Amino acid sequence: MKSRWTTCLLLAVVVAVWGVVAWKIFATADNTPPAARPKPSETAAETAAADTLQLDYADPFLKGAPRSAAAVRPVVRGLPPVKQATPKRERVKIVHLGTVTSAGRSLYILTVGDEQYELSRGESAGDFVFADCDRDSLYLRKEGVMYGVKRCEP
Numbered sequence: 001m002k003s004r005w006t007t008c009l010l011l012a013v014v015v016a017v018w019g020v021v022a023w024k025i026f027a028t029a030d031n032t033p034p035a036a037r038p039k040p041s042e043t044a045a046e047t048a049a050a051d052t053l054q055l056d057y058a059d060p061f062l063k064g065a066p067r068s069a070a071a072v073r074p075v076v077r078g079l080p081p082v083k084q085a086t087p088k089r090e091r092v093k094i095v096h097l098g099t100v101t102s103a104g105r106s107l108y109i110l111t112v113g114d115e116q117y118e119l120s121r122g123e124s125a126g127d128f129v130f131a132d133c134d135r136d137s138l139y140l141r142k143e144g145v146m147y148g149v150k151r152c153e154p
Contacts, residue, residue, distance in 0.1 A: 050113070087143045094128075094149045096138055108138060 096111040097116070107118045110125060117125035121132065128140040128147065138149045 087145055089145050089147075092147070094126075094140065094147060096149050096152045098152060108133070110138070113142075 028034070093111075093113060095111045097111060100107045100109065100118070105120060107120055108130065110119060110130075112125045112128060115126065115142050119125055119130040121130055123130055125140070128142045131141045131146065132139045133151075136151055138151060140147045140149065
């Protein structure tokens, strides 16, 4: 700005405007009661009811389809059957000692508790049935419960 007088005048106007804004924000109107809300008239309630959606029109996407007059009642389903409790898993010491392959048949050497067994798939060792195996584990089943045994290192 070229003149000092213009700068001072503009500075005074800015201070005045911001002073009014700050006074409006921070001044509380404790003496004035809150404005009473006007009571809704009964005619306003009637107009709101006139604007409700009736849902009695035909579906525009089903123009060629036959329209059924009766409403379809929803199907009531029964409660699901009660699940039976799974048998408890017991602590049994099962160790894989090794695998022997002879004539295309694999025998897995296991100790179950204190007894040693040579099993192939489907055979039983005491109460356990040798169900399956994968690359790093053997799986035995007893009364619907699967027991996993880590294979020994070759």
